[in-house]
Amino acid sequence: MPDYNKPIPIPDPMTNKPYWDGAKEGKLMLPRCTACNRFHFYPRIVCPTCGSRSIEWTEATGEGYLHTFAVQHRASGGWAEEAPFVTAYIDLREGDRVFTVLRGVDPTKPEDIMKKIGALCRIEFDKASDDVSVPYWRVVG
Amino acid sequence: MPSNPSKSAAIVAAAEADEIGYLSSPKTDMMLGIEAIHNACREAGISTKDIEGIANPGGANSYAEYLGIVPKWVDTTAVGGCSFQIHVAHMLAAVNAGMLDIGVVVNGQAGYSRRNFPRGAAGGGGGDALGPDAQFMAPYGVMGAPSNYSHAMTRHMHQWGSTKEDFAQIAVSTREWAMLNPRAIMHSKDTNPNGGALTVDDVLNSRIISWPLNILDICLVTDHGGAVIIASEAAARSFRTPPVWIAGAGEAIGHATMLEMKDFTATSAAASAGRAYKMAGMGPEDMEMAMIYDSFTITVAITAEMLGLTKRGEGPSLFAGGRTAPGGSFPVNTNGGGLSFNHSGMYGMQLLVEAYRQLSRTAEDGIHGLAGKQTDADSCIVNGTGGSLSATGTLVLTR
């Protein structure tokens, strides 16, 4: 924890509280619309699919698929020490997409990571402080 | 001829957020604005999905994204407390012109709740610490536009089989134009140690910033000032300078954060260009040159596809074989582009200035262009891209 030297988000307690509470317990919580049954991300108080305001929080599988990625050779703060590292967009099993730093890949071999586009990925959490755990994703497929 | 917009639009509903005043439980600006929109739509008997245009001082893109809609009319005019009256006036004119049928003017402002936001999250202006970028992207070390756009390039390579070599051709073609522009940063070795002739290998061997983007795939960071004068048809004909007609115009927003970019190989330029072409009564086949915002080589490739200049996935091929370079049959980015001429942060102005010079036949005046820079194009499509491949504005200009 004291050695977590990356930017720590300030959780928005008004819109995203269940998400960050879930992360502390190692769970991926997602907003789901009870009118059209679709999940969305980032969390909103209105469904971006159908416009309903009937949103409830649901625990997700924590699984998704690699959509695209980049290898970051330049970064600031704690991330500068990690460079090169891989950032990625993950298509959630439940639908919609999240951004992350991807684990389980070799940043010096981007051509190999290209072959992993579409591969199964799983979420994991780093405890960044007493209040915040930050989600990361790992290629497992 | 334009018609009188009087009575061509009406206010059909008005509503407020669920609670207003001193909220016991705080809400963000966005929550308050969304509640008001939702309530107004309910009063009007429509869905938020029926909204085609949004006006808000500075935040129209975030509202659109939040609602999950892709507006075809936006107004972010931000001139203080009277902004909303002005938004209504603009929307009236736009409705009269047939640009939209249903629009909303919105504002949410947590003037009181703000004091109860988490420490470090309050304060106006700048980045929003409670917004999606700060919550869900910034923790992962992305740094500026290059580290974001690279994901789109990777996806283009995956989805369409393009290569880094293909994209490098864009930088090479653009550099050839810069070599004809004495004011371009990369005009020559005299203007910059890295200026002058460029090869595909030079691009591929340049420093890697955010794979697959090398530094020569990325625009410059420079100073610039520019302006264009626009006049009515009657007035324009009385100027002694040659007119360049705004034959078509379109605007669109695909998303605000890249989290919401559904297809990383497509931008809203397809929509904004579609409208511009339609207004002009012209199509891609009628364009004789293009000025395309080149923040990155990937931006140009995707935009060329969206403008209908190539098929989907084949954007880089437009730049093969010298077709877009000086002397080629379809000149693109004849000023040397953001890649090799000048990119001051918001490069759309540079696009307009060069498009005017080309179509007014003043592109080769010795100061802004040397022999060979002036094309004989009678039409030009101009496309600006803003944000993270987020918003686009397209113009069709003609002589």
Ligand SMILES: [Zn+2]
């Ligand atoms: Zn829904």
